Amino acid sequence: MSRLNVFTQSKSQMVVEGLYQDLERRITASPPGLCPVDISASFLKLCHAQTCGKCVPCRIGLGQLENLLEDVLDGEATLETIDLIEKTARVIANTADCAIGYEAANMVLKGVQGFREDYEEHILNGRCLCHLEQPVPCVALCPAGVDIPGYVALVAEERYADAVRLIRKDNPFVTACALVCEHPCEARCRRNMVDASINIRGLKRYAVDHCGVVPAPLNAPSTGKKVAIIGGGPSGLSAAYYLQLMGHQTTIFEQRQSLGGMLYYGIPSYRLPKERLAEDIDNILSTGVKVELNTSVGNGEGQLPFSKIREEYDAVYISIGAHTDKKIGIEGEDANGVISAVELLRGIGDGYKPDFTGKTVIVIGGGNVAMDVTRSAIRLGAEKVSILYRRRKADMTALPDEIEGAIAEGAEILELCAPKQIEADENGNVTAIYADPKIIGLIDSAGRPRPANSGKDAVRIPCDIIIVAIGQDIVSGHFADDGLPVNRNAIITTETGAVTGVNGVFAGGDCVTGPATVIKAIATGKVAAANIDNYLGFHHVISVDVEIPSARLDDRPACGRVNLTERNSNDRKKDFEICENGMSCKEATQEAMRCLRCDHFGYGVFKGGRISQW
Secondary structure, three states: OOOOOOOOOHHHHHHHHHHHHHHHHHOOOOOOOOHHHHHHHHHHHHHHHOOOOOOOOHHHHHHHHHHHHHHHHHHOOOOOHHHHHHHOOOOOOOOOOOOHHHHHHHHHHHHHOOOOOHHHHHHHHOOOOOOOOOOOHHHHHOOOOHHHHHHHHHOOOOOOOHHHHHOOOOOOOOHHEEEEEEEOOOOHHHHHHHOOOOOOOHHHHHHHHHHOOOOOOOOOOOOOOOOEEEEOOOOHHHHHHHHHHHOOEEEEOOOOOOOOOOOHOOOOOOOOOOOHHHHHHHHHHHHOOEOOOOOOEEOOOEEHHHHHHHHHOEEEEOOOOOOOOOOOOOOOOOEOEEEEEEHHHHHOOOOOOOOOOOOOOEEOOOOHHHHHHHHHHOOOOOOOOEEEOOOOOHHHHOOOHHHHHHHHHHEEOOOOEEEEEEEOOOOOEEEEEEEEEEEEEEOOOOOOOEEEEEEOOOOOEEOOOOEEEOOEEEOOOHHHOOOOOEEEOOOOOOOOOOEEEOOOOOOOHHHHHHHOOHHHHHHHHHHHHHHHHHHHHOOOEEEEOOOOOOOOOOOOOOOOOOOOEOOOOOHHHHOOOOEOOOHHHHHHHHHOOOOOOOOOOOHHOOOOOOEOOO
């Protein structure tokens, strides 16, 4: 019989646990632009410190790997050292007794295979391939490169109009992003080392709610050049805005009756009210952008030929987005009552709201679009809404806030259930869906565990409506007919956004990359504008004359993060009014004062004066 082992944690162990928590925060806040070889060596030392020392591969092998990596960093290695590192790591991975050893070795192997050129650069030239200056994490991770510390400092001083002006230098959709941006800028915020990241999106929301009317800047003198933009979504509108500011006349050709693309037709009003989106679009159009609505580009009857656009304009930017749905590929998916998420959201955007009163609805998918249609179905009167997802809830790609919001409003999540067959009655109307139970399996290349067969029989789930939200696709066949290179419906471009082999035609956004986030679409439009400007023979610089407040030198004590709240779930699920509440003035000021001003201290100094430009 084993003895009951009762002990109290020692003081030293408590301190070690605290150090581990500090380390976790530093890893969370680890910024981009660091030397990958140095990071690998540091992680390896930590792993070596964790070993019990019982097996030779851990005790001796990890120490030898440390020495080899240090030789690379100290300039004492040769190219043969890289092969020795790989061979040693492979031996440890295959022979170590526990995960401490073989996972540490696998980490080194991934590094050698993933950034071998960095090892070679250290050995051959004694330097690192990464940036010489360490970028500001929030700016580096914002696809549009917005001066985030600058506008946060302006919010702290209650200069909201200046904050909006500074944001618009790099992102004309200030209001839309304040409400729906996925805020990648917060992921590596160095404030994580102290307590928690700054609520950057929340501060932007406060700025746009209190800035008043902020007119667009004046355009540069006219260049006489004309640019056609096909698609009036966030990418196309952003390109039009910046090209117009540069002095080029832009015309947007939009096939639908409203501008905004998926911002208008893909995001429900409870997240992004149409009148708030109009604030951004009206500001863009105020620069003189021309718009042709209900105009489809193609070679069919009633369509505007692409060849005619190329003849009449000096350059063309294609930003048609991804507006068609993907099929599930199962029996019965053509039954009455099976609708796509794109179709539902587009109808709601145009003012058509179907009546789901008393209906049982199944939503297939686990992304943000799936959450949007789930919460919309609840607002349309559905009696019960369930989300069918083939992986676990933890593996969903939707933002955690969106998932929790759907659950709070009454949605049910059916995890590890893959759609297998849709059942219909004699009239072709949906009556049920059969779901194949899954178990979680091996990790895939994206880092998520794959669903695997459970061996259980399919489960019948009665329902009246099935909404398919498993992704969107691109309709680009007519551009291929006009000679543009297309691969798997995506238009092929060079790094500059120029369509490969086609002079004067550029493309960007979802039609090139596939469905992505709003801020990425905006960024591609901004970059396309700069490259089109260069193609037309110019090199305009967009600038803004805003004085950024000086950084504070006082102490910054640990302080909790201000999170945005939502209206009561019982009230908000009854309408399409905006769910999220903004900050109070006191909350916004406190949150803005938490910023560590990484743009000012250390390697983060990236401003050369009063003018911020790109």
